[in-house]
Amino acid sequence: MKVSFVIPFHNEEKNVGPMISQVTHYAMKQKDKWDFEIIPVNDRSSDGTQKALDSIAKKYTFVRPVERKKDTDAIGNTMGKALLAGSQKASGNIIIWTMGDLSDEPKTYGEIVNKINDGFDMVFGSRYMPGGTWGSLDPTKAFLSSRGTMLARVLFNLPVHDITNAFRGFRKSILEHISLESSGYAISPEFAVKAHLAGFKLAEVPTVYYKRVEGVSNFKLWNMSVAYLVIYAKLFWKKLLS
Numbered sequence: 686m687k688v689s690f691v692i693p694f695h696n697e698e699k700n701v702g703p704m705i706s707q708v709t710h711y712a713m714k715q716k717d718k719w720d721f722e723i724i725p726v727n728d729r730s731s732d733g734t735q736k737a738l739d740s741i742a743k744k745y746t747f748v749r750p751v752e753r754k755k756d757t758d759a760i761g762n763t764m765g766k767a768l769l770a771g772s773q774k775a776s777g778n779i780i781i782w783t784m785g786d787l788s789d790e791p792k793t794y795g796e797i798v799n800k801i802n803d804g805f806d807m808v809f810g811s812r813y814m815p816g817g818t819w820g821s822l823d824p825t826k827a828f829l830s831s832r833g834t835m836l837a838r839v840l841f842n843l844p845v846h847d848i849t850n851a852f853r854g855f856r857k858s859i860l861e862h863i864s865l866e867s868s869g870y871a872i873s874p875e876f877a878v879k880a881h882l883a884g885f886k887l888a889e890v891p892t893v894y895y896k897r898v899e900g901v902s903n904f905k906l907w908n909m910s911v912a913y914l915v916i917y918a919k920l921f922w923k924k925l926l927s
Contacts, residue, residue: 687720688712688798689777689857693767694725694785698733701725704785705741705748711791719798724775725785726751728767749774762908765865765872768851772860781854788895789852796890797854806885807855807877811847816891823896833874833913840921841878845889848877849913852892859885871912878920 690708694701705723712721727735727750738750751770753763772780779801783789793810800808812819812827813834819827830849837843851873862883867875881887 686779686798686802687722687777688779688781688794688854689772689775690721690723690781690783690794691768691771691775692723692725692783692785693728693764693771694730694734694738695728695764695767696730696732696734697785698730698737700785700787701734701737702741704787707787707791708783708794709745709747711794715795720777722747722749722775722777724749724751724771726753726767726771728753728763729755762869764851765867765869768872769865772857775857778857779854780857782851784852790892790895793852793890793892794854800888800890801854801856803888804886805888806859807853807880807887809845809847809877809887809889810850810852810892811845811889812850812892812894813846814889814891817847818891818893820894821896829910833910836917837874837878840917841881841924843877843881843887845877845887847889848874850894853877855880867912867916869912870909871916874913875916875920878917882920882924 708723712719725738742748742750751774753767753770768782797808811817813831833849834847863879865872
């Protein structure tokens with residue numbers, strides 16, 4: 686088993702070092718001695734993010750940065766493209782998407798991997814299942830993101846409670862069977878719904894969300910909500926026609 690941590694960074698120069706250190710520390714202290722790599726993706730940053738990544742990559746061979754420069758067709762957030770770029774470079778058979786703003790609970794990494802090893806194909810870090818918490822997330826964002834999953838559960842009969850958060854682990858082989866089109870935040874629910882409809886086994890483990898300390902969020906609530914509704918409509922229509 687090899688685990689690839691894919692981490693998108695957009696203007697996160699202050700978080701690059703702490704985030705990679707956090708992941709490295711967790712992975713190295715596992716009793717079963719994980720074989721792992723870290724794929725940090727610099728997603729069109731205009732600050733010192735790339736410089737920070739290059740410096741860390743010189744020290745650690747398991748840190749393999751990807752640089753995404755400006756897209757001529759990019760509109761708004763491109764986290765989806767960053768996650769896919771990192772996933773394509775990943776050499777592990779298990780991929781974990783975790784955010785570069787330190788919002789994800791590291792202890793959840795091991796619980797995700799254990800669930801995948803139990804036979805599941807995609808496992809979500811869930812803030813809204815029993816035992817999970819949205820912690821310091823803004824209440825409005827928490828309400829809308831949880832309702833986004835509730836809608837997906839109704840439309841597609843999903844067995845999990847938090848698909849709007851990108852934090853998850855999955856078998857890399859899934860990407861051979863699913864085509865993802867969302868360039869921004871909507872990749873999170875799109876990937877979940879498509880995997881479920883394709884017959885892959887979904888599971889979840891409880892996690893907690895931490896509000897960023899450094900940097901500025903690129904999160905736009907209205908844009909996110911519209912993007913989710915659009916992808917749900919497309920997938921539900923396709924489901925009806927199949």
